[in-house]
Amino acid sequence: MRWYDDACGAALALELVGERWALLVMRELMFGPRRFGQIRAHLPGVSANVLTQRLEGLEAHGVLRRTVLAPPASVPVYELTPWGYEAEPILQTMGRWAARSPKHDPSLPLSPASTMLSLRTMLDTTRAGDMRAGIAFRFPDDAFVADLADGRLAIRRGERDDAEVIFTGGTMALIRVFYGKRPIAGEALTVDGDPGTAARFIDLFALPPKVESAAAQSGQRDF
Template sequence: MKLDKTTVKLENTTQLSKNTKKRVYHDACGMAHGLELLGDRWALFVVRELMLGPRRFGDLRADLPGISANVLTQRLSELEASGVVVRSKLPPPASVQVYGLTEWGYEAEPIVQELGRWATRSPGHDPTLPISGVSILLSFRTMIDRARIGDRDFTVGFRFGVDEYAARVDRGGIHVERGSATGDLVFSGHPSALAAFVYGGVALDVLADNRALTLRGDPMLAARFADLFVLPPKFHPLA
């Protein structure tokens, strides 16, 4: 059987990781074991990027620009060994290897959500830094205020380069999955620009003029969509 370069590299790194002493806390607390599973640098980022479905190695690398190929390979092999990630191959005509979360791996979403919600209260959090498409959509699932949704359901499409997502907004919140970017609203552009519109209050026409984000659909509905998401207040320590 012919092995591709990524498979060989992953297997080599898997062997290397077996010979590398992992961080162990010798503590029976579930939190301690959770940190043993997801506490290494970039591990939780990899899990975050797989929350909306399986992805190719190159796609993960593109959306995690600070990670090296070697470290990404090692994190994937470790997460696979621990049962959080599973490797599979897409059927023809794609026939490419992808990495996805196991059923248990998907159960980590509340960790990602609550850590994000907690950390956005930090005075040091900088929302203008780059953000991935998966990350901004997961933030919508975290920050949506269901009391603001009202009675009207609507659909939203998101297109970030070649990646497309479809979402439905209803009384239960926002439901996002990979799929054709169609809907009552369709946003196309950079995830950071979408974050600037929703969380930063930057006008859509300004973003469109900068070719950062475009909208197909009713601007009034888009404004209503943006109003659904509320960041928690900043923590201000006493002087």
């Protein structure tokens, strides 16, 4: 079904992924395949029926596909197609743009995938300079490995015991430390490894400035 009858690429993009939850489903798949239950667990406001519809729609549009993990897992999962993964810059640009709104509330929950995508979006590449570091993140139900090099942050799902720094805890504790610059000691977050590398890495991230100086009077929320 065509919504807009418009040749603009942006109009077609909205027809492909503009339904509610569609982009957030893609966000949850940005770091690899996920089972239906794993996707729904990190989109608590979506019903099973609506999630099924969105997955079917995105599959029909060629954005994702259903597959089965190799043995011994052998479970059905959803994963983005190569074209689907190309949407990451769209999510990053939208996230950076919307974070400047006075209505952005950084205290609302973030899933592990959303947190990792946020770090990849908000990295200050100039400040990162020539810093190189291997960082691990361990959340209650997910784990990621990040490699910082040449001003870029590559992130994949997985474990790494020999990382220079390992952050363990909940996503919101990590967000308060990274963006709210709260002391680690006051949060339910543990940090193993080199303290200097950890501090320097945390310093590479900040939310963008709000669009107006009077944001605090317009509903801006803080950590």
